[in-house]
Amino acid sequence: MATKSLHKRNDELANANRQLEILSNGIFQNGELPTFKNKISETSQFPLKAKKLEILQINVGYMCNQVCEHCHVDAGPDRKEIMTRNTMKQCLEVIKNSGAHTLDLTGGAPEMNPDFRWFVEEAAKVGIKDFIVRSNLTIIRANKKYYDLPEFFKKHNVHVVSSMPHWTRGKTDKQRGDGVFDKSIKALQELNAVGYGMPDSDLRLDLVYNPSGAFLPGDQMSMEKDFKKALLEDFNIQFHSLFAITNLPIARFLDYLIASENYEDYMYALVEAYNPAAVANVMCINTLSISWDGYLYDCDFNQMLKLPVNSKARHISEFNEELLEGRNIVISQHCYGCTAGAGSSCQGVVA
């Protein structure tokens, strides 16, 4: 289990350009596998174009209490990139004036940003339809100052989306670190206790499943059934929906794929599972990702690969919905991760 980010280790894969090189060389350069651009061209889906903005996803910082092996953000306690209150204010202006119906806060562990609570309080006042916080669960148990998070989320009617790789201790701890499973279970029980995830409750609690290794997620519906049965029987835990998310071959997951000699097989699996119907609904079409320093990206993955939006408006201070709508989405081979099988987005399957 890694304890430091690639960034802190000065690993060559901490460099976004090096990751993009890897994704464009080898099997994609010698024609063994088609590039994503060529693949979507087969069904006349190139260039991918952004439609009306519906979801604003804001990454409030890369700092996290965990160092998960598969993390595409390369997050960890040693990451110091944190969104300032000033940038948050600019985001609030955009939230007020844009047509987006969903606000999605992510990180790192977003709760570790010192202005997180202030931001949630202010953003909740805007009255956005769906206000998501992506919580890793263990943060709720990490320190006394976070113990009241379930109540805080409830007060602001936040929709909690949490990672839970498996209903067994072994698989969870292997991916996310020792003790993560027990803390996650405790946190889920506490969320249930204030009403989150209960049947017919308006307090939404959804779980995210992503495979703990070099394989694709199974059918979202049957995984949800398995998760619900096991969590209820073993721990009396309830939740609403399960989002099955495919791991994209970037950052620490790419590092893992290469080190374990699974890279080629994984890329083959992604390309073989390519589904043109998923392309029509990939999240970059209606989402905008904002980084901790206020720059705009087509998705959180492009943010990590430092691939800025293809638009004159590149920073939250220059936000212009009309300019951004219809922009060409920036793509590379990692995009196969969102179009495999039933597709994958931050809200689970798309096709």
Next chain:
Amino acid sequence: MLIISYKKIISNLRLSIFVVLRLNHIDLYSLELIVMQKTYYDPADLRKFGKITEWSEELGEKFFEYYGKVFEEGALTAREKSLIALAVSHVVKCPYCIDAYSKDGLQRGITKEEMMEAVHVGAAIESGATLVHAVQMMNKVNKLEM
């Protein structure tokens, strides 16, 4: 990517042989040919399974259609079928099938314990099949002995 194919080759050959080949200036392409000629099973061949239709389109396609249908949800769940396939893969000792259904099991969230128990079911039937023939041996011996 060079690094990757390099690693794959190393995994196919013992390192010592690899070093000798390098010292003798045998390039990586020839090395790959040697690997192809010297091993019956190459994990990368599994990806080429679909190509069997190229030499007999009708039969190949009918087979894949049947195969796909068999593994759909039915009276048995796709999950149960995956575990049966894993057990049978071991009994028929098919390395490709073992790779495929180990991965399929992981994708379906099947646990290691479930997978291992399934393989034991296959092993128990296989050893039972051997041992039940002991009755034939006993019959024969009893018939022949005075």
